[in-house]
Amino acid sequence: MAIDSYANRFVCDLHAYEPGKPISETARELGLDPSQIVKVASNENPLGPSPLAKEAMRAALEEAHIYPDGGGWKLRSAIAGRLDVDLANVVLGNGSNEIIELLCHSFLNPRAELIAAEHAFVVYKLMATLFGAKYVEVPDPGFVHDLDAMADAITPDTRLVFIANPNNPTGTMVGQEALDRFMARVPDHVVVAFDEAYHEFLDDAPDVLKYVREGRNVAVLRTCSKIHGLAALRIGYGICSKGVAEILQKARQPFNANAIAQAGALAALEDGEHVEKTRAINREGLAFYEKAFAERGLEYVPSVANFILVNVRGGDRVFREMLQQGVIVRAMSSYKLPDWVRISMGTPAQNLRCLQVLDSVLPVAAV
Structure with missing residues:
Protein backbone atom coordinates (compact mmCIF):
# COMPACT_ATOMS: atom_id res chain seq x y z
CA MET A 1 0.00 0.00 0.00
CA ALA A 2 1.32 3.47 -0.90
CA ILE A 3 2.68 5.52 1.97
CA ASP A 4 0.14 8.30 1.40
CA SER A 5 -2.51 5.85 2.57
CA TYR A 6 -1.05 6.22 6.05
CA ALA A 7 -0.61 9.99 5.97
CA ASN A 8 -3.16 12.54 7.16
CA ARG A 9 -5.70 12.87 4.36
CA PHE A 10 -5.95 16.65 4.64
CA VAL A 11 -2.19 16.90 4.07
CA CYS A 12 -2.22 14.65 1.01
CA ASP A 13 -5.11 16.64 -0.47
CA LEU A 14 -3.27 19.93 -0.01
CA HIS A 15 -2.23 21.97 -3.03
CA ALA A 16 1.23 23.28 -2.15
CA TYR A 17 1.88 27.01 -2.31
CA GLU A 18 3.58 28.09 -5.53
CA PRO A 19 5.82 31.15 -5.08
CA GLY A 20 6.80 33.51 -7.86
CA LYS A 21 9.08 31.85 -10.38
CA PRO A 22 12.74 32.33 -9.39
CA ILE A 23 15.18 34.18 -11.67
CA SER A 24 17.67 31.30 -11.54
CA GLU A 25 15.07 28.75 -12.63
CA THR A 26 13.85 30.96 -15.47
CA ALA A 27 17.40 31.52 -16.71
CA ARG A 28 18.18 27.80 -16.56
CA GLU A 29 15.01 26.69 -18.33
CA LEU A 30 15.04 29.33 -21.07
CA GLY A 31 18.78 29.78 -21.54
CA LEU A 32 18.60 33.45 -20.59
CA ASP A 33 21.17 35.68 -18.92
CA PRO A 34 20.00 36.07 -15.27
CA SER A 35 21.09 39.72 -15.25
CA GLN A 36 18.66 40.46 -18.09
CA ILE A 37 15.62 38.93 -16.35
CA VAL A 38 13.12 41.25 -14.67
CA LYS A 39 11.24 39.66 -11.79
CA VAL A 40 8.18 41.62 -10.72
CA ALA A 41 6.22 38.70 -9.31
CA SER A 42 6.86 38.46 -5.57
CA ASN A 43 6.43 41.96 -4.14
CA GLU A 44 10.14 42.25 -3.38
CA ASN A 45 12.02 45.50 -2.78
CA PRO A 46 13.68 46.57 -6.07
CA LEU A 47 16.29 48.58 -4.14
CA GLY A 48 17.50 45.51 -2.30
CA PRO A 49 18.31 45.30 1.40
CA SER A 50 19.02 48.24 3.63
CA LEU A 269 14.41 48.93 11.46
CA GLU A 270 16.73 51.87 12.10
CA ASP A 271 17.30 52.71 8.43
CA GLY A 272 14.61 55.31 7.86
CA GLU A 273 16.37 56.63 4.76
CA HIS A 274 16.08 53.27 2.99
CA VAL A 275 12.40 53.02 3.92
CA GLU A 276 11.67 56.47 2.51
CA LYS A 277 13.55 55.74 -0.72
CA THR A 278 11.52 52.56 -1.11
CA ARG A 279 8.25 54.37 -0.46
CA ALA A 280 9.17 57.02 -3.04
CA ILE A 281 10.06 54.54 -5.79
CA ASN A 282 6.89 52.61 -4.98
CA ARG A 283 4.66 55.68 -5.34
CA GLU A 284 6.35 56.45 -8.65
CA GLY A 285 5.79 52.89 -9.88
CA LEU A 286 2.12 52.81 -8.94
CA ALA A 287 1.49 56.12 -10.71
CA PHE A 288 3.34 54.84 -13.79
CA TYR A 289 1.25 51.67 -14.07
CA GLU A 290 -2.07 53.29 -13.25
CA LYS A 291 -1.54 55.88 -16.00
CA ALA A 292 -0.41 53.22 -18.47
CA PHE A 293 -3.34 50.89 -17.73
CA ALA A 294 -5.85 53.74 -17.97
CA GLU A 295 -4.42 54.76 -21.36
CA ARG A 296 -4.76 51.16 -22.58
CA GLY A 297 -8.27 50.70 -21.23
CA LEU A 298 -7.12 47.88 -18.95
CA GLU A 299 -9.12 47.19 -15.81
CA TYR A 300 -6.97 47.40 -12.69
CA VAL A 301 -7.42 47.64 -8.93
CA PRO A 302 -6.00 50.85 -7.40
CA SER A 303 -3.38 49.71 -4.90
CA VAL A 304 -1.90 51.07 -1.68
CA ALA A 305 0.74 48.32 -1.49
CA ASN A 306 3.82 47.60 -3.65
CA PHE A 307 2.03 45.72 -6.42
CA ILE A 308 -0.93 46.15 -8.72
CA LEU A 309 -3.56 43.77 -10.04
CA VAL A 310 -4.51 44.13 -13.71
CA ASN A 311 -6.96 42.32 -15.97
CA VAL A 312 -5.05 41.12 -19.05
CA ARG A 313 -7.81 38.79 -20.38
CA GLY A 314 -5.88 35.60 -19.83
CA GLY A 315 -3.42 35.67 -16.95
CA ASP A 316 -1.79 32.28 -17.48
CA ARG A 317 -1.13 32.98 -21.17
CA VAL A 318 0.26 36.44 -20.50
CA PHE A 319 2.49 35.06 -17.74
CA ARG A 320 3.90 32.37 -20.05
CA GLU A 321 4.50 34.71 -22.99
CA MET A 322 6.11 37.40 -20.85
CA LEU A 323 8.29 34.74 -19.23
CA GLN A 324 9.66 33.79 -22.66
CA GLN A 325 10.91 37.37 -22.95
CA GLY A 326 12.52 37.33 -19.52
CA VAL A 327 9.88 39.21 -17.51
CA ILE A 328 8.31 37.38 -14.58
CA VAL A 329 4.86 38.47 -13.37
CA ARG A 330 2.40 36.54 -11.23
CA ALA A 331 -0.64 34.81 -12.75
CA MET A 332 -3.68 34.85 -10.48
CA SER A 333 -5.52 31.62 -11.32
CA SER A 334 -4.87 30.26 -7.82
CA TYR A 335 -6.83 33.25 -6.48
CA LYS A 336 -9.81 32.51 -8.76
CA LEU A 337 -8.79 35.42 -11.00
CA PRO A 338 -7.80 33.66 -14.23
CA ASP A 339 -7.89 36.85 -16.34
CA TRP A 340 -5.57 38.80 -14.07
CA VAL A 341 -1.88 39.14 -13.28
CA ARG A 342 -0.19 40.85 -10.34
CA ILE A 343 2.82 43.08 -11.03
CA SER A 344 5.23 44.16 -8.30
CA MET A 345 6.76 47.62 -8.38
CA GLY A 346 10.30 47.61 -9.76
CA THR A 347 12.83 50.29 -10.60
CA PRO A 348 11.75 52.76 -13.32
CA ALA A 349 13.75 50.76 -15.89
CA GLN A 350 12.19 47.47 -14.76
CA ASN A 351 8.70 48.96 -14.85
CA LEU A 352 9.23 50.26 -18.39
CA ARG A 353 10.57 46.91 -19.58
CA CYS A 354 7.65 45.08 -17.99
CA LEU A 355 5.13 47.38 -19.67
CA GLN A 356 6.82 47.05 -23.06
CA VAL A 357 6.75 43.26 -22.85
CA LEU A 358 3.17 43.31 -21.59
CA ASP A 359 2.18 45.41 -24.60
CA SER A 360 3.79 42.89 -26.92
CA VAL A 361 1.70 39.99 -25.63
CA LEU A 362 -1.67 41.70 -25.13
CA PRO A 363 -4.41 41.37 -27.73
CA VAL A 364 -4.12 44.15 -30.35
CA ALA A 365 -7.40 45.68 -29.19
CA ALA A 366 -6.01 46.15 -25.70
CA VAL A 367 -3.01 48.33 -26.57
Whole structure:
Protein backbone atom coordinates (compact mmCIF):
# COMPACT_ATOMS: atom_id res chain seq x y z
CA MET A 1 0.00 0.00 0.00
CA ALA A 2 1.32 3.47 -0.90
CA ILE A 3 2.68 5.52 1.97
CA ASP A 4 0.14 8.30 1.40
CA SER A 5 -2.51 5.85 2.57
CA TYR A 6 -1.05 6.22 6.05
CA ALA A 7 -0.61 9.99 5.97
CA ASN A 8 -3.16 12.54 7.16
CA ARG A 9 -5.70 12.87 4.36
CA PHE A 10 -5.95 16.65 4.64
CA VAL A 11 -2.19 16.90 4.07
CA CYS A 12 -2.22 14.65 1.01
CA ASP A 13 -5.11 16.64 -0.47
CA LEU A 14 -3.27 19.93 -0.01
CA HIS A 15 -2.23 21.97 -3.03
CA ALA A 16 1.23 23.28 -2.15
CA TYR A 17 1.88 27.01 -2.31
CA GLU A 18 3.58 28.09 -5.53
CA PRO A 19 5.82 31.15 -5.08
CA GLY A 20 6.80 33.51 -7.86
CA LYS A 21 9.08 31.85 -10.38
CA PRO A 22 12.74 32.33 -9.39
CA ILE A 23 15.18 34.18 -11.67
CA SER A 24 17.67 31.30 -11.54
CA GLU A 25 15.07 28.75 -12.63
CA THR A 26 13.85 30.96 -15.47
CA ALA A 27 17.40 31.52 -16.71
CA ARG A 28 18.18 27.80 -16.56
CA GLU A 29 15.01 26.69 -18.33
CA LEU A 30 15.04 29.33 -21.07
CA GLY A 31 18.78 29.78 -21.54
CA LEU A 32 18.60 33.45 -20.59
CA ASP A 33 21.17 35.68 -18.92
CA PRO A 34 20.00 36.07 -15.27
CA SER A 35 21.09 39.72 -15.25
CA GLN A 36 18.66 40.46 -18.09
CA ILE A 37 15.62 38.93 -16.35
CA VAL A 38 13.12 41.25 -14.67
CA LYS A 39 11.24 39.66 -11.79
CA VAL A 40 8.18 41.62 -10.72
CA ALA A 41 6.22 38.70 -9.31
CA SER A 42 6.86 38.46 -5.57
CA ASN A 43 6.43 41.96 -4.14
CA GLU A 44 10.14 42.25 -3.38
CA ASN A 45 12.02 45.50 -2.78
CA PRO A 46 13.68 46.57 -6.07
CA LEU A 47 16.29 48.58 -4.14
CA GLY A 48 17.50 45.51 -2.30
CA PRO A 49 18.31 45.30 1.40
CA SER A 50 19.02 48.24 3.63
CA PRO A 51 22.75 49.12 3.48
CA LEU A 52 22.79 49.17 7.28
CA ALA A 53 21.31 45.68 7.32
CA LYS A 54 23.96 44.35 4.95
CA GLU A 55 26.71 45.73 7.14
CA ALA A 56 25.16 44.22 10.26
CA MET A 57 24.70 40.84 8.61
CA ARG A 58 28.33 40.71 7.48
CA ALA A 59 29.43 41.37 11.05
CA ALA A 60 27.05 38.73 12.40
CA LEU A 61 28.58 36.10 10.09
CA GLU A 62 31.68 36.12 12.30
CA GLU A 63 29.64 34.34 14.98
CA ALA A 64 27.74 31.99 12.68
CA HIS A 65 29.07 29.03 14.70
CA ILE A 66 27.10 30.16 17.78
CA TYR A 67 23.40 29.49 18.24
CA PRO A 68 21.24 32.62 18.02
CA ASP A 69 19.48 34.18 20.97
CA GLY A 70 16.43 31.92 21.01
CA GLY A 71 14.35 34.61 22.67
CA GLY A 72 15.47 37.31 20.23
CA TRP A 73 15.81 39.82 23.07
CA LYS A 74 17.54 42.65 21.14
CA LEU A 75 15.22 42.54 18.15
CA ARG A 76 12.06 42.04 20.17
CA SER A 77 13.05 44.89 22.50
CA ALA A 78 13.64 47.19 19.54
CA ILE A 79 10.27 46.29 18.02
CA ALA A 80 8.48 46.73 21.35
CA GLY A 81 10.11 50.13 21.89
CA ARG A 82 9.24 51.39 18.41
CA LEU A 83 5.63 50.29 18.68
CA ASP A 84 5.02 51.16 22.35
CA VAL A 85 4.16 47.65 23.46
CA ASP A 86 5.74 45.31 25.99
CA LEU A 87 8.47 42.82 25.15
CA ALA A 88 5.99 40.06 26.04
CA ASN A 89 3.74 41.20 23.19
CA VAL A 90 6.33 40.42 20.48
CA VAL A 91 6.88 37.02 18.85
CA LEU A 92 9.55 36.49 16.18
CA GLY A 93 8.91 34.29 13.16
CA ASN A 94 10.73 32.70 10.27
CA GLY A 95 8.98 35.26 8.11
CA SER A 96 5.52 36.48 9.11
CA ASN A 97 4.27 33.32 7.36
CA GLU A 98 5.48 31.38 10.38
CA ILE A 99 3.31 33.52 12.64
CA ILE A 100 0.36 32.48 10.45
CA GLU A 101 1.34 28.85 10.90
CA LEU A 102 1.84 29.24 14.67
CA LEU A 103 -1.65 30.72 14.98
CA CYS A 104 -3.07 27.78 13.07
CA HIS A 105 -1.02 25.27 15.11
CA SER A 106 -2.39 26.83 18.26
CA PHE A 107 -6.05 27.36 17.47
CA LEU A 108 -7.15 25.10 14.61
CA ASN A 109 -8.37 21.51 14.60
CA PRO A 110 -10.95 19.53 12.58
CA ARG A 111 -13.77 21.09 14.63
CA ALA A 112 -12.59 24.69 14.21
CA GLU A 113 -13.21 27.34 11.55
CA LEU A 114 -11.00 29.98 9.96
CA ILE A 115 -12.62 32.97 8.24
CA ALA A 116 -10.97 35.02 5.49
CA ALA A 117 -11.95 37.12 2.49
CA GLU A 118 -12.52 35.50 -0.90
CA HIS A 119 -9.44 37.03 -2.53
CA ALA A 120 -7.15 37.06 0.47
CA PHE A 121 -3.64 35.59 0.75
CA VAL A 122 -3.92 31.95 -0.36
CA VAL A 123 -1.75 30.69 2.53
CA TYR A 124 -4.69 31.13 4.93
CA LYS A 125 -6.64 28.47 3.07
CA LEU A 126 -3.59 26.21 2.83
CA MET A 127 -3.06 26.40 6.58
CA ALA A 128 -6.71 25.72 7.36
CA THR A 129 -6.56 22.67 5.10
CA LEU A 130 -3.30 21.51 6.67
CA PHE A 131 -4.87 21.43 10.12
CA GLY A 132 -8.13 19.88 8.95
CA ALA A 133 -10.18 22.97 9.83
CA LYS A 134 -13.13 24.43 7.97
CA TYR A 135 -12.20 27.35 5.73
CA VAL A 136 -14.95 29.97 5.51
CA GLU A 137 -14.53 32.31 2.54
CA VAL A 138 -16.46 35.58 2.62
CA PRO A 139 -17.11 37.51 -0.65
CA ASP A 140 -15.22 40.81 -1.00
CA PRO A 141 -17.17 43.12 -3.34
CA GLY A 142 -14.83 45.38 -5.26
CA PHE A 143 -11.92 43.30 -3.94
CA VAL A 144 -12.24 44.97 -0.50
CA HIS A 145 -12.78 42.99 2.73
CA ASP A 146 -16.44 43.10 3.77
CA LEU A 147 -15.89 43.17 7.52
CA ASP A 148 -19.60 43.32 8.34
CA ALA A 149 -20.14 40.10 6.40
CA MET A 150 -17.07 38.54 8.01
CA ALA A 151 -18.48 39.38 11.45
CA ASP A 152 -21.80 37.82 10.40
CA ALA A 153 -19.92 34.62 9.48
CA ILE A 154 -18.51 34.08 12.98
CA THR A 155 -19.94 31.02 14.75
CA PRO A 156 -19.20 29.26 18.07
CA ASP A 157 -16.67 27.15 16.12
CA THR A 158 -14.73 30.11 14.70
CA ARG A 159 -11.24 30.36 16.14
CA LEU A 160 -9.36 32.57 13.67
CA VAL A 161 -10.28 35.48 11.41
CA PHE A 162 -7.58 36.78 9.04
CA ILE A 163 -7.74 40.36 7.79
CA ALA A 164 -4.97 41.24 5.34
CA ASN A 165 -4.66 45.02 5.35
CA PRO A 166 -3.48 46.00 2.75
CA ASN A 167 -4.64 42.81 1.11
CA ASN A 168 -2.51 40.61 -1.12
CA PRO A 169 -3.14 40.23 -4.08
CA THR A 170 -5.65 43.07 -4.47
CA GLY A 171 -3.74 45.94 -2.84
CA THR A 172 -6.92 47.24 -1.18
CA MET A 173 -7.36 48.41 2.41
CA VAL A 174 -10.13 48.77 4.97
CA GLY A 175 -10.19 51.84 7.19
CA GLN A 176 -10.35 52.50 10.92
CA GLU A 177 -14.11 52.90 11.19
CA ALA A 178 -14.80 49.50 9.58
CA LEU A 179 -12.13 47.85 11.72
CA ASP A 180 -13.52 49.32 14.95
CA ARG A 181 -17.05 48.30 14.00
CA PHE A 182 -15.84 44.77 13.28
CA MET A 183 -13.85 44.44 16.50
CA ALA A 184 -16.88 45.56 18.53
CA ARG A 185 -18.66 42.43 17.31
CA VAL A 186 -15.86 39.87 17.79
CA PRO A 187 -16.47 37.43 20.68
CA ASP A 188 -13.76 36.33 23.09
CA HIS A 189 -13.35 32.83 21.59
CA VAL A 190 -12.01 34.30 18.31
CA VAL A 191 -8.46 35.47 17.58
CA VAL A 192 -8.26 38.17 14.91
CA ALA A 193 -5.05 38.18 12.86
CA PHE A 194 -4.28 41.48 11.12
CA ASP A 195 -1.79 40.65 8.38
CA GLU A 196 0.10 43.91 7.80
CA ALA A 197 2.95 42.76 5.57
CA TYR A 198 2.58 45.97 3.52
CA HIS A 199 1.88 48.32 6.42
CA GLU A 200 4.93 50.52 5.89
CA PHE A 201 3.81 51.51 2.39
CA LEU A 202 0.71 53.26 3.76
CA ASP A 203 0.48 57.03 4.11
CA ASP A 204 -2.42 56.89 6.58
CA ALA A 205 -2.46 53.49 8.22
CA PRO A 206 -5.28 52.45 10.55
CA ASP A 207 -4.27 51.65 14.13
CA VAL A 208 -4.80 48.02 15.06
CA LEU A 209 -2.06 47.94 17.70
CA LYS A 210 -4.55 49.64 20.01
CA TYR A 211 -6.39 46.32 20.21
CA VAL A 212 -3.18 44.70 21.44
CA ARG A 213 -2.80 47.38 24.11
CA GLU A 214 -6.44 46.85 25.11
CA GLY A 215 -5.73 43.14 25.66
CA ARG A 216 -8.00 41.93 22.87
CA ASN A 217 -7.33 38.49 21.36
CA VAL A 218 -5.43 39.73 18.33
CA ALA A 219 -2.17 39.19 16.46
CA VAL A 220 -0.70 41.88 14.19
CA LEU A 221 1.65 40.39 11.61
CA ARG A 222 4.53 42.35 10.11
CA THR A 223 7.57 41.42 8.07
CA CYS A 224 11.04 42.59 7.07
CA SER A 225 10.66 40.93 3.65
CA LYS A 226 8.93 43.81 1.89
CA ILE A 227 9.92 47.41 2.58
CA HIS A 228 13.15 46.40 4.35
CA GLY A 229 14.25 44.14 1.47
CA LEU A 230 15.14 41.09 3.58
CA ALA A 231 12.93 38.49 1.89
CA ALA A 232 15.74 35.90 1.65
CA LEU A 233 16.34 36.00 5.40
CA ARG A 234 12.80 34.99 6.39
CA ILE A 235 12.31 37.28 9.35
CA GLY A 236 8.98 38.63 10.55
CA TYR A 237 7.12 39.15 13.78
CA GLY A 238 3.77 39.22 15.48
CA ILE A 239 2.58 41.84 17.95
CA CYS A 240 0.01 40.00 20.01
CA SER A 241 -2.00 40.32 23.17
CA LYS A 242 -0.01 38.68 25.96
CA GLY A 243 -2.26 35.66 26.21
CA VAL A 244 -1.96 34.95 22.48
CA ALA A 245 1.78 35.65 22.49
CA GLU A 246 2.40 33.19 25.33
CA ILE A 247 0.67 30.45 23.35
CA LEU A 248 2.62 31.20 20.16
CA GLN A 249 5.92 31.18 22.04
CA LYS A 250 5.11 27.63 23.15
CA ALA A 251 4.25 26.55 19.61
CA ARG A 252 7.32 27.90 17.82
CA GLN A 253 10.51 25.96 17.15
CA PRO A 254 13.63 26.81 19.18
CA PHE A 255 15.93 29.21 17.30
CA ASN A 256 13.27 29.84 14.65
CA ALA A 257 14.78 33.27 13.86
CA ASN A 258 18.44 32.88 12.89
CA ALA A 259 21.14 35.23 14.15
CA ILE A 260 21.98 36.70 10.73
CA ALA A 261 18.33 37.55 10.15
CA GLN A 262 17.96 39.06 13.61
CA ALA A 263 21.01 41.26 13.08
CA GLY A 264 19.82 42.38 9.64
CA ALA A 265 16.31 43.13 10.85
CA LEU A 266 17.55 45.09 13.86
CA ALA A 267 19.65 47.33 11.62
CA ALA A 268 16.94 47.63 8.93
CA LEU A 269 14.41 48.93 11.46
CA GLU A 270 16.73 51.87 12.10
CA ASP A 271 17.30 52.71 8.43
CA GLY A 272 14.61 55.31 7.86
CA GLU A 273 16.37 56.63 4.76
CA HIS A 274 16.08 53.27 2.99
CA VAL A 275 12.40 53.02 3.92
CA GLU A 276 11.67 56.47 2.51
CA LYS A 277 13.55 55.74 -0.72
CA THR A 278 11.52 52.56 -1.11
CA ARG A 279 8.25 54.37 -0.46
CA ALA A 280 9.17 57.02 -3.04
CA ILE A 281 10.06 54.54 -5.79
CA ASN A 282 6.89 52.61 -4.98
CA ARG A 283 4.66 55.68 -5.34
CA GLU A 284 6.35 56.45 -8.65
CA GLY A 285 5.79 52.89 -9.88
CA LEU A 286 2.12 52.81 -8.94
CA ALA A 287 1.49 56.12 -10.71
CA PHE A 288 3.34 54.84 -13.79
CA TYR A 289 1.25 51.67 -14.07
CA GLU A 290 -2.07 53.29 -13.25
CA LYS A 291 -1.54 55.88 -16.00
CA ALA A 292 -0.41 53.22 -18.47
CA PHE A 293 -3.34 50.89 -17.73
CA ALA A 294 -5.85 53.74 -17.97
CA GLU A 295 -4.42 54.76 -21.36
CA ARG A 296 -4.76 51.16 -22.58
CA GLY A 297 -8.27 50.70 -21.23
CA LEU A 298 -7.12 47.88 -18.95
CA GLU A 299 -9.12 47.19 -15.81
CA TYR A 300 -6.97 47.40 -12.69
CA VAL A 301 -7.42 47.64 -8.93
CA PRO A 302 -6.00 50.85 -7.40
CA SER A 303 -3.38 49.71 -4.90
CA VAL A 304 -1.90 51.07 -1.68
CA ALA A 305 0.74 48.32 -1.49
CA ASN A 306 3.82 47.60 -3.65
CA PHE A 307 2.03 45.72 -6.42
CA ILE A 308 -0.93 46.15 -8.72
CA LEU A 309 -3.56 43.77 -10.04
CA VAL A 310 -4.51 44.13 -13.71
CA ASN A 311 -6.96 42.32 -15.97
CA VAL A 312 -5.05 41.12 -19.05
CA ARG A 313 -7.81 38.79 -20.38
CA GLY A 314 -5.88 35.60 -19.83
CA GLY A 315 -3.42 35.67 -16.95
CA ASP A 316 -1.79 32.28 -17.48
CA ARG A 317 -1.13 32.98 -21.17
CA VAL A 318 0.26 36.44 -20.50
CA PHE A 319 2.49 35.06 -17.74
CA ARG A 320 3.90 32.37 -20.05
CA GLU A 321 4.50 34.71 -22.99
CA MET A 322 6.11 37.40 -20.85
CA LEU A 323 8.29 34.74 -19.23
CA GLN A 324 9.66 33.79 -22.66
CA GLN A 325 10.91 37.37 -22.95
CA GLY A 326 12.52 37.33 -19.52
CA VAL A 327 9.88 39.21 -17.51
CA ILE A 328 8.31 37.38 -14.58
CA VAL A 329 4.86 38.47 -13.37
CA ARG A 330 2.40 36.54 -11.23
CA ALA A 331 -0.64 34.81 -12.75
CA MET A 332 -3.68 34.85 -10.48
CA SER A 333 -5.52 31.62 -11.32
CA SER A 334 -4.87 30.26 -7.82
CA TYR A 335 -6.83 33.25 -6.48
CA LYS A 336 -9.81 32.51 -8.76
CA LEU A 337 -8.79 35.42 -11.00
CA PRO A 338 -7.80 33.66 -14.23
CA ASP A 339 -7.89 36.85 -16.34
CA TRP A 340 -5.57 38.80 -14.07
CA VAL A 341 -1.88 39.14 -13.28
CA ARG A 342 -0.19 40.85 -10.34
CA ILE A 343 2.82 43.08 -11.03
CA SER A 344 5.23 44.16 -8.30
CA MET A 345 6.76 47.62 -8.38
CA GLY A 346 10.30 47.61 -9.76
CA THR A 347 12.83 50.29 -10.60
CA PRO A 348 11.75 52.76 -13.32
CA ALA A 349 13.75 50.76 -15.89
CA GLN A 350 12.19 47.47 -14.76
CA ASN A 351 8.70 48.96 -14.85
CA LEU A 352 9.23 50.26 -18.39
CA ARG A 353 10.57 46.91 -19.58
CA CYS A 354 7.65 45.08 -17.99
CA LEU A 355 5.13 47.38 -19.67
CA GLN A 356 6.82 47.05 -23.06
CA VAL A 357 6.75 43.26 -22.85
CA LEU A 358 3.17 43.31 -21.59
CA ASP A 359 2.18 45.41 -24.60
CA SER A 360 3.79 42.89 -26.92
CA VAL A 361 1.70 39.99 -25.63
CA LEU A 362 -1.67 41.70 -25.13
CA PRO A 363 -4.41 41.37 -27.73
CA VAL A 364 -4.12 44.15 -30.35
CA ALA A 365 -7.40 45.68 -29.19
CA ALA A 366 -6.01 46.15 -25.70
CA VAL A 367 -3.01 48.33 -26.57
